[in-house]
Amino acid sequence: MKRKIICAFLLAALVCGAASCGGNTPAATTTKAAETTAAPKPAASAGEIAQAVLEAVPINSSFEKKKESLEDYFDDLDVNTLADQSYFICASGAYPDEVAVFKFNSADDAQKAVPAIEARLEYQKSTYKDYTPEEYYKLEDAVIEQRGEWIIYTVTSDNTKAKEIALGFIS
Amino acid sequence: MEKKKRVDGISLAIVILNIAIVAVLILLVVLIYLYMTGKLEPTDVANMEQSEQTAAAITTTAVTTETVEHTTEPTEATTTAPEETDEPEETEETESSVVEAVESDSYDEEFFANDFFIGDSIYTGLVNYGYFPSKQVFAMIGLNPESALTKTDENGLTAVTKAQEMQPKRIFIMLGSNGIAFMGNTHMAEKMKELATQLKEACPDSYIYIVSIPPVTKAHDSEGQETMVMVNGYNKLLKGMCEEEGIVFLDLCRKLQDNTGYFSADYAEADGMHFLGSAYKRMLSFFQKSIEL
Numbered sequence: 474m475k476r477k478i479i480c481a482f483l484l485a486a487l488v489c490g491a492a493s494c495g496g497n498t499p500a501a502t503t504t505k506a507a508e509t510t511a512a513p514k515p516a517a518s519a520g521e522i523a524q525a526v527l528e529a530v531p532i533n534s535s536f537e538k539k540k541e542s543l544e545d546y547f548d549d550l551d552v553n554t555l556a557d558q559s560y561f562i563c564a565s566g567a568y569p570d571e572v573a574v575f576k577f578n579s580a581d582d583a584q585k586a587v588p589a590i591e592a593r594l595e596y597q598k599s600t601y602k603d604y605t606p607e608e609y610y611k612l613e614d615a616v617i618e619q620r621g622e623w624i625i626y627t628v629t630s631d632n633t634k635a636k637e638i639a640l641g642f643i644s
Numbered sequence: 645m646e647k648k649k650r651v652d653g654i655s656l657a658i659v660i661l662n663i664a665i666v667a668v669l670i671l672l673v674v675l676i677y678l679y680m681t682g683k684l685e686p687t688d689v690a691n692m693e694q695s696e697q698t699a700a701a702i703t704t705t706a707v708t709t710e711t712v713e714h715t716t717e718p719t720e721a722t723t724t725a726p727e728e729t730d731e732p733e734e735t736e737e738t739e740s741s742v743v744e745a746v747e748s749d750s751y752d753e754e755f756f757a758n759d760f761f762i763g764d765s766i767y768t769g770l771v772n773y774g775y776f777p778s779k780q781v782f783a784m785i786g787l788n789p790e791s792a793l794t795k796t797d798e799n800g801l802t803a804v805t806k807a808q809e810m811q812p813k814r815i816f817i818m819l820g821s822n823g824i825a826f827m828g829n830t831h832m833a834e835k836m837k838e839l840a841t842q843l844k845e846a847c848p849d850s851y852i853y854i855v856s857i858p859p860v861t862k863a864h865d866s867e868g869q870e871t872m873v874m875v876n877g878y879n880k881l882l883k884g885m886c887e888e889e890g891i892v893f894l895d896l897c898r899k900l901q902d903n904t905g906y907f908s909a910d911y912a913e914a915d916g917m918h919f920l921g922s923a924y925k926r927m928l929s930f931f932q933k934s935i936e937l
Contacts, residue, residue, distance in 0.1 A: 533913065533914050534913060534918075534920060534921065536772060536773055536921075538772075538774075539774075545771065545778045548798060562772055563772075564769055564772035564773045564921065565766075565772070565913040565918040565919055565920065565921075566765035566766060566768040566769050566772060566785060566918055567765070567914070567917070567918035568915075600784075600785045600786065601785070603786065604765070604785050604786045
C-alpha cells in the first residue's frame with residue numbers, strides 16, 4: 474500500500490512537472506501576444522525613426538547633432554518650431570550622408586521649414602560635386618519629404634529604402 | 645494472488661526511474677530559474693568570445709550622440725587599459741597601441757577655449773563631433789592653402805577676418821591634403837606662408853601653429869590619388885618654411901602613423917584620409933602637450 478502511495482505521488486509529481494514545463498512557453502507567448510495586441514503602439518519619436526533608418530542604411534562615423542546645433546547646418550531653420558528632432562551626420566566630413574527626422578509643432582511650421590532643408594541639400598550638392606564625385610549619387614536622389622508636421626531628409630546610399638522605412642512610421 | 649502481486653509488486657527499478665525523472669525535472673527548473681535571473685554564468689568560452697566579437701562589431705558601427713565627453717578623463721582611461729591588456733587574445737601590437745592611446749589621447753578642453761582652427765573637411769569634424777563650437781573653427785570641405793585666403797563662410801567671413809573678429813589666443817592651421825595631388829608643394833607652402841603672414845597682421849597677439857597634414861592609409865596610398873610620398877614631401881617643405889618664418893610646426897602626421905608609416909587604422913576613416921572621432925582627441929592631446937612643453 475505504501476508503495477502504491479509513493480508511486481502515485483511520484484507519478485503526480487512527474488505529470489505536474491511535465492505539465493508545468495510544457496505549459497510555460499505557450500502561456501507566456503499568449504500573454505505576450507495579448508499585450509502586443511491589447512496595448513496600443515505609441516507613436517514613434519524622431520529618434521526612433523532615425524535609428525530605424527540608420528540600422529537599415531548605416532552612415533559612416535554617424536553622429537547625432539543636438540537641437541541647438543541645427544542652425545549650423547540648416548540656415549534659416551527656426552528650431553523653436555520643432556517639437557521633436559533627430560539629425561545624424563557623417564561627422565568625419567568624408568561622406569555627404571545625413572539623416573534628419575523633424576517633427577514640427579504644426580504642418581504649417583513644417584511647410585515653412587522645407588526651404589531650409591532644400592538649401593542644405595543644395596549646399597551639400599555644391600560641396601560634394603567636385604570633392605567626391607563618386608559620392609554624388611547619394612545627393613542626386615536625396616529625399617525631402619513632408620508629411621503633415623513631419624519632414625524626412627535623407628542623403629544615404631539607399632534613399633529609397635531610407636524613405637520607405639521612415640514613412641512607414643509616420644503614415 | 646497473481647493479480648495482487650502485479651499491483652503491489654512495483655519493482656524498485658520503476659520507483660528509482662520515477663525519482664530520477666522528477667530529480668531531472670527539478671534540476672532543470674532550478675537551472676532555468678538561475679539562468680533567467682542571471683545567476684548562472686556562461687561557461688562556454690566559445691560563446692563568450694562570440695559575444696565579445698559581436699559587442700566589438702556593434703561598437704564600431706554604433707551611432708554616437710552629441711554627448712561626447714571630450715574633456716580629459718585620465719581615470720577612466722587608466723582603469724580601462726589593464727582590463728584590455730589582460731585579454732589573452734590581444735596581440736602585443738594591440739596592447740601597445742592601447743597604452744599609447746591612453747597615454748596620449750587626453751587633453752583639457754579649457755586649454756583650447758580661446759583658440760581658433762583653420763582647416764579643410766577634416767577640421768569640419770571638430771564642429772561635427774562637437775569638440776568646438778563653429779565660432780572657433782573655419783573649416784570647409786575642399787579647402788586648400790590657396791582657397792583659404794579667399795573663401796568665405798555663410799557670414800561672409802574669410803579665415804583671416806573670422807580670426808580677426810575673434811582675436812584668439814592660438815591659431816592652428818592644417819591645410820594641404822586637398823592640394824597635394826594637383827597644386828604643387830612649393831605653391832601650397834607659399835600660400836601657407838601668405839596665410840600665416842595675413843593672420844599675424846590681423847591677430848598680432850595670437851600664437852600661430854602650422855600643422856603637418858595627416859598620413860593616408862596604405863589602401864588609400866595604393867589608389868595613387870594622394871600618397872605618403874606626397875604627404876611627406878609637402879610636410880617637409882612646410883616644416884622648412886616654418887623654420888624660416890619662425891612659425892611653430894606641429895608634426896601631427898607622425899602621431900597618427902602606424903608602425904608601417906601609414907595612417908593608423910585606429911584613427912582613419914574608411915576613406916583612408918579623414919579622421920575618426922578618436923583622431924581628434926589624439927590631435928588635441930598632441931597640441932596641448934607640445935605647447936606645454
